[in-house]
Amino acid sequence: MEKGQQIFGIRAIIEAIQSGTEIDKVFIQKDSHGELMRELLKVLKEHNINYAQVPVEKLNRLGNRNHQGAIATVSPISFQDLDELIMSLSEAGKTPLFLVLDGVSDARNFGAIIRTAECTGVHGIIISKQGSAPVNGDTVKTSAGAVFNVPICKVDHIKDAVFHLQASGIKTVAATEKTHTDLYEVDLKEPVAIIMGSEDKGVNPSVLKVVDEKAKLPMFGTISSLNVSVACGAFLYEAIRQRS
Numbered sequence: 001m002e003k004g005q006q007i008f009g010i011r012a013i014i015e016a017i018q019s020g021t022e023i024d025k026v027f028i029q030k031d032s033h034g035e036l037m038r039e040l041l042k043v044l045k046e047h048n049i050n051y052a053q054v055p056v057e058k059l060n061r062l063g064n065r066n067h068q069g070a071i072a073t074v075s076p077i078s079f080q081d082l083d084e085l086i087m088s089l090s091e092a093g094k095t096p097l098f099l100v101l102d103g104v105s106d107a108r109n110f111g112a113i114i115r116t117a118e119c120t121g122v123h124g125i126i127i128s129k130q131g132s133a134p135v136n137g138d139t140v141k142t143s144a145g146a147v148f149n150v151p152i153c154k155v156d157h158i159k160d161a162v163f164h165l166q167a168s169g170i171k172t173v174a175a176t177e178k179t180h181t182d183l184y185e186v187d188l189k190e191p192v193a194i195i196m197g198s199e200d201k202g203v204n205p206s207v208l209k210v211v212d213e214k215a216k217l218p219m220f221g222t223i224s225s226l227n228v229s230v231a232c233g234a235f236l237y238e239a240i241r242q243r244s
Contacts, residue, residue: 007072162210
């Protein structure tokens with residue numbers, strides 16, 4: 001993690017948040033107390049910023065030892081509002097192609113997915129504020145800079161985002177092996193959001209219950225699954241093939 005993407009100190013983090021700086025995550029020393037720390041926690045909750053309480057050793061490894069018990073990582077991008085993005089696509093007369101990432105937590109996988117999304121003309125990527133991979137130096141590098149070209153929206157809950165997409169006339173298709181329908185049987189020419197699950201668990205069962213369709217990739221080997229970034233590429237290029 002580059003030091004240029006970090007803010008050290010409780011007061012500095014509070015001021016950065018209140019000035020509108022796009023904070024990706026805050027690391028707080030376990031068992032930290034005091035009025036200033038309570039104020040920081042209050043500000044984090046008010047702004048719905050992801051934070052983790054960690055041992056002091058982890059904070060020391062992140063960089064500056066004069067961290068006063070808190071280090072924030074700054075996102076290199078500005079996240080977009082999902083409502084505004086959907087509206088702008090509608091006004092431009094475009095057929096939306098969204099990508100929803102339900103729990104993809106590895107920054108390199110995230111970066112590879114963003115790179116493929118940019119190459120296939122994805123109009124927006126939707127991630128959860130909690131449990132998603134950070135937009136950090138690894139993400140930027142693996143995406144080959146594509147992270148600056150694809151709109152990324154952060155939402156409170158993936159399931160709520162699915163409902164919102166559906167209400168906006170956008171079909172939701174989950175990538176899962178828990179279906180008999182092959183990807184090539186699904187219509188991706190209409191407005192669609194493709195949902196990819198986490199590296200270990202796939203799409204959350206609660207999300208699978210509410211999507212419009214489920215699709216799987218045909219598998220002929222002894223290994224039953226692909227890396228999520230590879231599977232994502234297969235889904236997106238099938239969408240491009242159908243739309244061409």
